[in-house]
Amino acid sequence: MRAVVVTAAFVALQATACSRPVTSWDTEQVYGAVIDTLYREPGTNLPMLVARTRTIPRVLFAPEGHLAREAKDLPPAFLSRFLEVNQVESTLAHFALVSAPQVFLDSLQEHEAFGEVPGKRGDPATERAHWAHFRARYPGAPGLIEFSRVGFDTGGHRALVCVVRVYGFLDASIDLVMLRRRSGHWVLEEMRNLAVS
Numbered sequence: 001m002r003a004v005v006v007t008a009a010f011v012a013l014q015a016t017a018c019s020r021p022v023t024s025w026d027t028e029q030v031y032g033a034v035i036d037t038l039y040r041e042p043g044t045n046l047p048m049l050v051a052r053t054r055t056i057p058r059v060l061f062a063p064e065g066h067l068a069r070e071a072k073d074l075p076p077a078f079l080s081r082f083l084e085v086n087q088v089e090s091t092l093a094h095f096a097l098v099s100a101p102q103v104f105l106d107s108l109q110e111h112e113a114f115g116e117v118p119g120k121r122g123d124p125a126t127e128r129a130h131w132a133h134f135r136a137r138y139p140g141a142p143g144l145i146e147f148s149r150v151g152f153d154t155g156g157h158r159a160l161v162c163v164v165r166v167y168g169f170l171d172a173s174i175d176l177v178m179l180r181r182r183s184g185h186w187v188l189e190e191m192r193n194l195a196v197s
Contacts, residue, residue, distance in 0.1 A: 034177050058088070162174065
């Protein structure tokens with residue numbers, strides 16, 4: 001009986017030693033690592049980053065939705081934590097580890113960024129004119145980016161974040177990005193495309 005108790009205590013101690021608390025700095029590092037991976041060419045700087053203020057709406061994170069089906073091979077508790085944290089939308093205002101100028105747009109500012117252009121929404125000529133207005137207003141910005149909230153595994157060693165990148169009319173992608181903490185830094189482990197236009 002005593003051997004069982006000692007073994008259980010040893011296993012619990014190992015589990016505690018392996019897990020680490022997740023901080024807001026981890027979240028900043030995850031966002032910074034994703035932005036670096038997606039936008040920074042070696043030896044160059046990102047001229048400008050334009051992002052949506054609100055995180056991706058929770059409808060994308062339904063437990064039985066497309067994203068959950070595409071990520072079903074992940075450890076269930078890890079995926080569940082990610083989906084759960086994204087049931088509440090959040091606000092982003094600045095990425096501490098990104099040195100490029102940053103602009104965050106709420107829905108009204110986003111409408112202004114694309115300008116008042118005559119024509120019907122969805123019409124290719126109208127949409128291209130909207131994007132021309134956006135590019136004139138934010139020269140050098142690769143497009144518009146939107147993030148989910150970051151979900152971490154229970155040990156604080158793996159992270160998941162969803163990214164929507166819109167580069168122009170019918171030129172967008174939604175990706176699920178997995179990162180792992182190595183030597184104190186978050187590095188991209190895998191990126192899965194969920195949708196493209």
